[in-house]
Amino acid sequence: MNRKMNSISVYFIFVLFASSCWSANAQQKEFIVKDYTGPITTGVIESLKNAETLEIINSTITEYPTRIFSRLPKIKKIVVLKSTFNIMDPNIYDDSNHLESILFAKNNVPSLPLTLLRKTTFEKIIISDQSQVKIIPENFANETKRLKIFECSRCNIESVEQGAFNNLGDLEVLNLMENSINHLPSEIFRPVVNLRELNLSGNHIEKFTADQLRKNNLVEVIDLSNNPLKDLHLLEVTKVAPKLKKLDVRGTKLSKNHLKEHIDKLHNVEILSD
Numbered sequence: 001m002n003r004k005m006n007s008i009s010v011y012f013i014f015v016l017f018a019s020s021c022w023s024a025n026a027q028q029k030e031f032i033v034k035d036y037t038g039p040i041t042t043g044v045i046e047s048l049k050n051a052e053t054l055e056i057i058n059s060t061i062t063e064y065p066t067r068i069f070s071r072l073p074k075i076k077k078i079v080v081l082k083s084t085f086n087i088m089d090p091n092i093y094d095d096s097n098h099l100e101s102i103l104f105a106k107n108n109v110p111s112l113p114l115t116l117l118r119k120t121t122f123e124k125i126i127i128s129d130q131s132q133v134k135i136i137p138e139n140f141a142n143e144t145k146r147l148k149i150f151e152c153s154r155c156n157i158e159s160v161e162q163g164a165f166n167n168l169g170d171l172e173v174l175n176l177m178e179n180s181i182n183h184l185p186s187e188i189f190r191p192v193v194n195l196r197e198l199n200l201s202g203n204h205i206e207k208f209t210a211d212q213l214r215k216n217n218l219v220e221v222i223d224l225s226n227n228p229l230k231d232l233h234l235l236e237v238t239k240v241a242p243k244l245k246k247l248d249v250r251g252t253k254l255s256k257n258h259l260k261e262h263i264d265k266l267h268n269v270e271i272l273s274d
Helices: 002-021 042-047 256-265
Strands: 022-024 030-034 053-057 077-081 101-105 124-128 149-153 173-175 197-199 207-209 221-223 231-233 246-248 270-272
Touching: 256 270
Parallel strands: 030 053, 053 077, 077 101, 101 124, 124 149, 149 173, 173 197, 197 221, 207 231, 221 246, 246 270
Antiparallel strands: 022 030
């Protein structure tokens, strides 16, 4: 009798939960949770087994099953915005083989180590407005070999460790705009051999040289705008990055003579300056 009552209770809670906070498309492939406070139960997870997209917006999640995405075998895209999580499962993405994209922005979480991404299958990762992210550690995603787009913007990143981008040979777009980075190790981008776009705008970088672009001979766009940049040594860029088309140095502290030297010698590069 108690077991039957518990089943009825779970069913009733889920129906109430779904009708008030969840919406889904006609094929039940896209689920949206909005303005919800409470746990995500195993019963709810079971109802999402065919979901390909899950969005959580302006909600407070008090509890969820460990390795939640391994229980959702068809999930490809995750969007989490303006929500609060009381816990962060360190193994949240383990055994998830279909994940392709995640957007995680303006959320309240106790911590957000980027090593959570180490064993994922994401092709696109966007993390924005998360002050918990203070460092990009060595090998943070070294087993995420499909990654093509990585953005970690408007966070609180102060340092990028040597070897941070190890094994990210497929990465094409790297966006670290509006952080607090003041130094980049020499050849930091060496493992990212397919890099096309590099955005470092709005940081605290004072020096940028061609040495940091060794092995990045496919890069086409570099944005260094709004940095206190005083020292720029890219006159050898045609050797290390022969396909560079656009360089943005607006809002920097580069002298006019320093800029003129680059403009005069880098004939095939569009240099945006004040």
